[in-house]
Amino acid sequence: MDGNRLRDEIVASLRQEIEAASQAAVCLATVLVGNDKPSQIYVRNKHRKAQEAGMVSRHVELAQNATQTEVQSAVRELADDDSVHGILVQLPLPAGVDVEAVLDLIPPEKDVDGLTERSMGRLLRGRVGHVPCTPLGVMELLNRYGIETSGRRAVVIGRSTLVGLPQVLLLGRKGCDATVTLAHSRTKDLAALCRKADIIIAAAGMAGLVTADFVSPQATVVDVGISRTAAGIVGDVDFDSVQEVAGAITPMPGGTGPMTIGCLLKNTLAAARMLGAFPR
DSSP: OOHHHHHHHHHHHHHHHHHHSTTOOOEEEEEEESOOHHHHHHHHHHHHHHHHTTOEEEEEEEOTTOOHHHHHHHHHHHHHOTTOOEEEEOSOOOTTSOHHHHHTTSOGGGBTTOOSHHHHHHHHHTOSOOOOHHHHHHHHHHHHTTOOOTTOEEEEEOOOTTTHHHHHHHHHSTTTOOEEEEEOTTOTTHHHHHHTOSEEEEOSOOTTOBOGGGOOTTOEEEEOOOEEETTEEEOSBOHHHHTTTOSEEOOSSSSHHHHHHHHHHHHHHHHHHHTTSSOO
């Protein structure tokens, strides 16, 4: 399942839509605190794709030793700026910065990463809001590649608020209708549990966790995990062995990562619509 190709299709579609509404500028703003190299790369990639989609991109960068007040002031300024439609605070923040206090300043309409407690509450309640980009990207991939979910058994490995928990909600909600099991590092006999699944979403951040003996023939395997090892960046899935068994599988890289950016941009356009800045 090629995430790069689907992301590029999303970007092209968004550009067409934005260019057709020539008087409507759509703005994504990011906040980066500190000098974490992977975070800097992620933010650059997000802005490059935003510009390809015809969006305005703004970036606020603060020093590693920025104070809580300085970080909150930067986010509050973007929250109050009517020309900004989507706000993304790149995580992780440096030690000593209260992440929740920063995220709480993002209005739910501008929370295009879907990470605030209000956005998560809207997802749980089935109300209109922004869904976290990575699990939303997984759903886009399943839909694009015709993976049936209704009545199917799915196992989500990982219980983070960024991926695992919202992924369970998305798979199990009405219209998707999967029967979902939430698993994690303390789940007993994880391999046996996964072998019963039609869909496995691996999001534990444990390199090579899912091997061929986890996967039943023709199951769908989606790799969300990312680990930095001596051999480079790897996922939660042992791709070489699992691809021999699975009916569909995402590569790492090139699978869910690009889709996270594609769905971030979709959320940004949706945010502009919510705020009345873009025609419905």
